Amino acid sequence: MSAAQAVAVLLDPKANHEPVAAYEALHAHGPIVQVADGYYFVSGYEAVAGVLRDPSTEAYDARRLDQQWSDWRENRAVEIFADSMLRTNPPQHTRMRRLAAGVFTARRVAALRDVITAQVEEALDALPPEGDLVTHLTYPLPIGVITALLGVPAEDRGRFRRLAEALTAVLEVRWTAEDRRLAHEAALELEDYFTHLLAQRRAEPREDLVTALAAAHDADGGQLTAAELMANLTLLLVAGFETTTNLLSNGIVLMLEHGNKIDDPAAYVEEVLRFDSPVQLTERYTSKKTLVGGVEVPADAELVLLLGAANRDPARFTDPGVFDPGRTGNAPLSFGAGAHYCLGAPLARLEAQITLPALARRFPGLTPQGKPVRRPRMNLRGWSSVPVTLEGS
Ligand code: HEM
Secondary structure, X not given: OOHHHHHHHHXXXXXXXXXXXXXXXXXXXXXXXXXXXXXXXXXXXXXXXXXXXXXXXXXXXXXXXXXXXXXXXXXXXXXXXXXXXXXXXXXXXXXXXXXXXHHOOXXXXXXXXXXXXXXXXXXXXXXXXXXXXXXXXXXXXXXXXXHHHHOOOHHHHHHHHHHHHHHHHXXXXXXXHHHHHHHHHHHHHHHHHHHHHHHXXXXXXXXXXXXXXXXXXXXXXXXXXXXXXXXHHHHHHHHHHHHHHHHHHHHHHHHHHOOOOOOOHHHHHHHHHHHOOOEOEEEEEEOOOXXXXXXXXXXXOXXXXXXXXXXXXXXXXXXXXXXXXXXOOOOOOOOOOHHHOOOOHHHHHHHHHHHHHHHHHHOOOOEEOOXXXXXXXXXXOOEEEOEEEOOXX
């Protein structure tokens, strides 16, 4: 496959959910490829890491969005991500990140270990002898954990899978008019939901993250605006489970293929993150002329950073196409790097490190029942269904 053919595959929403062959073709070409005027795909590990850590590259550029899609502000989903930490630049990003990190602390996450373990055991107890692990485990579990952390009432959990799937479509490299419409509607529904929840928590504060985030102030008196609060709550809820769901389903499918055995949960999860990254890409914009992978990129260029490709770069990883949980020096870019490094990485790792070994231990005879089905998306990569029988056949 040529680099041009690889780019065509990655830009095709019907084909890009199977990107690995295209990544290999890009690696043969070099760490960066120009796709169009001011538009590049970056696939090399060092080049992607360098851009993520370069403070002069920006996570958001309204001018480029305006050029691509003049009425993007009318889509609430795009606007919500644009108002959140994920897509803002300093100093707005620095202020929001400080406030969110102040409430989303390592202590709060560590305190969740027992909650997660209990929820995993409960979910495993309830698994039907035959069925789909996405429906029965990899969706409900991270939804249960993030809603417990945020303080979202348990009875509302049922609606979040549909809403997150619709909303995150706008994080893909390409989306259809129908994707946009459903994402917009999902954003409005979530906004309505959080408006009511925030009013309740302000009237009756609780020991939860919604209350803490609404009240958060930093040392300089900085606070989240109403729009920022809404955007970051939505981001935390949606990023907090959709990605983790995919990490779990990717890990389970790999486990089924490699003998249901996990010796070192931490190393195992890092290799799942590398081999089948739950987030395959993110984007940055250059604010000045920048050297990326040895190529001079002009100011105001859009860089699609292919995290999933970087994690399979043969210049960085020996036998990148081999799933090897015994790998040493594994440092995948699956949670990004630099100022926007994933706030939830410790939580996602903890959930996977508890769930995958518990499943393997409890059901040594776990066997696929038919083929798992890939999510029809490139960026948020996971499985739509993983049918299994618990005791083998
Ligand atoms: C940012 C991946 C789970 C919250 C990011 C970024 C990546 C990522 C790649 C950086 C995006 C960029 O630089 O443009 C993942 C993966 C996860 C996961 C692979 C699971 C396997 C979570 C969880 C939470 C979370 C559980 C919260 C509970 C966030 C937030 C940001 C972020 C708030 C934005 C940080 C910022 O821009 O400063 N995530 N994430 N993520 N993630 Fe995660």
